[in-house]
Amino acid sequence: MNTNLKPLQIILQEKNIKPTFVRLKILSYLESNRTHPEAEKIFKAIKKEIPTISLTTIYNTLDIFRLKGLVRPLFITGTEVRYDRDTSFHGHFFCEKCGRISNLDFEYDGLKKESVDGNKITEVHGYFKGVCKDCINNNIE
Amino acid sequence: MNTNLKPLQIILQEKNIKPTFVRLKILSYLESNRTHPEAEKIFKAIKKEIPTISLTTIYNTLDIFRLKGLVRPLFITGTEVRYDRDTSFHGHFFCEKCGRISNLDFEYDGLKKESVDGNKITEVHGYFKGVCKDCINNNIE
DNA sequence: TTCTCTGCAAACGCTTTGCACGGAT
DNA sequence: ATCCGTGCAAAGCGTTTGCAGAGAA
Numbered sequence: 001m002n003t004n005l006k007p008l009q010i011i012l013q014e015k016n017i018k019p020t021f022v023r024l025k026i027l028s029y030l031e032s033n034r035t036h037p038e039a040e041k042i043f044k045a046i047k048k049e050i051p052t053i054s055l056t057t058i059y060n061t062l063d064i065f066r067l068k069g070l071v072r073p074l075f076i077t078g079t080e081v082r083y084d085r086d087t088s089f090h091g092h093f094f095c096e097k098c099g100r101i102s103n104l105d106f107e108y109d110g111l112k113k114e115s116v117d118g119n120k121i122t123e124v125h126g127y128f129k130g131v132c133k134d135c136i137n138n139n140i141e
Numbered sequence: 142m143n144t145n146l147k148p149l150q151i152i153l154q155e156k157n158i159k160p161t162f163v164r165l166k167i168l169s170y171l172e173s174n175r176t177h178p179e180a181e182k183i184f185k186a187i188k189k190e191i192p193t194i195s196l197t198t199i200y201n202t203l204d205i206f207r208l209k210g211l212v213r214p215l216f217i218t219g220t221e222v223r224y225d226r227d228t229s230f231h232g233h234f235f236c237e238k239c240g241r242i243s244n245l246d247f248e249y250d251g252l253k254k255e256s257v258d259g260n261k262i263t264e265v266h267g268y269f270k271g272v273c274k275d276c277i278n279n280n281i282e
Numbered sequence: 283t284t285c286t287c288t289g290c291a292a293a294c295g296c297t298t299t300g301c302a303c304g305g306a307t
Numbered sequence: 308a309t310c311c312g313t314g315c316a317a318a319g320c321g322t323t324t325g326c327a328g329a330g331a332a
Binding site (some may be wrong): 118 | 265
Binding site (some may be wrong): 018020022023052053054055056057060061 | 312313315316
């Protein structure tokens, strides 16, 4: 199913989140910018539409979204938390040069089979680090 | 090969790291405490033997070790960097209750096959989050 | 001497907290 | 009148930086 076809208000209401103006704007940004942005990046983008927005509100809202399962925080870079609107399982590729995180559709059979042993698994994470082909080709220093 | 059998001095010298007293102590701690500790934990442990040690030195040393490939930083918890003395590929399980990180030997064929596409891969990471069986059984709140 | 190791103090960057205003119910 | 969303300012926390003294080469 394509959540892009679902109105943003409905997405929030289904998660019991009051669809305020600010929340709809942040969700809208996340829907159309699936670049795994950090709070600061979202903040700067929303600020163009809502100049009075605060970074605190971005953090508050992202935390609500996280608790309700609308976004997934990624601890990949080591410096800041990136947010993924897509909460279904998929892998990531982090380019250490340009900082972009892209999606990977790898299988996780090898991962899943370890979900035994009495431990309760709630999240599966898999990702690569390296240099993306754009950075290799453009050779930007 | 078992690096535990190799003298710590040799391990450092092979990596062109001057084997100072402090560095040997930190490496020694990492060798015998493969619990993926954070800087603070290492600091407190080393302090018992070297009361004048500073946290800065722990960070400095860990960064040297990282640059020389002796340790691998793990960005799993989102709050602090954990260090893994074992730099060979393996997965991790992070218990969100007790904070422990344990090793997992999963296959990464599903991961490896994506190393194409023109991107240069330098690191592969795979891990689970959840609640470990000890925490489930002890049911500590 | 020169270089590098070490450690104190301060700064840093991202994130969280405390609190107060204002609007909605 | 109460609740909740928002935002400012400050604090918090892990980590990094600047710099200086000590010690090795």
